[in-house]
Amino acid sequence: MSDDVEWVDEEAGPVVRPYALTGGRTRASSSSFDVLSMVVATGAAAATAVHLGSEHRRLLDLVRRTRPIAEVASEAGLPMGVVKVLLGDLLDQGLILVRSPVPAATPPVESLLQEVINGLRAL
Template sequence: MIVADGGAYEESGPVVRPYAMVRGRTRSEGYSFDLVAFVVAAVETVGDRVGMQPEHRAILKLCHVPRPVGEVAARMNLPVGVVRVLLGDLFAARAIRVREPDGPDTRPSIRMIEEVLEGLRAL
């Protein structure tokens, strides 16, 4: 994209690319990805499946190790919304598995954490 700036032209970068990458979609169909949910590849590759793009393949390669959605977006250098849509495609194709963060009721209580901290200080 070219922008006029006082007679000089500058390239403004990939403004439309993420939008085009997900074909204008703003939400993943069938699944809402929490920013801290862990994603792991369930297959080696998506091969030549219809609709799969290089970004889908890159996410699969990246997610051979479980990673949170936010980290996937950061490593892909893409907006989180775009990554969520791409993850939705992979989820629909059964190419990834998702592990949501544990709920607050499964976390240790503040009292328990304080007791452990006191025990460590006593060492």
């Protein structure tokens, strides 16, 4: 049997339920995940004693370049909770890096916005 198991049947939908992909876990081992957190593979090889499922390997392929977790979940077609648990496994093994989203800057003062609008109208 090949390692590339097809987890989706075109007519029946998902063959394996999300809780089976995570071993029944509902939370990632690390709380450093935010929907907008950026994830990228480190390129490190997995330890030989570590068993990575096909979904883990699939996520590693998806994060070869830096991407937000929300995009990874969408591309993988998996629920966000499942992706966070699987990425937590990869983070524990040192196979990915996670960067928190940059906090939003303070919003501009209303008077400044009004001056910009007035300046544009004057053009």
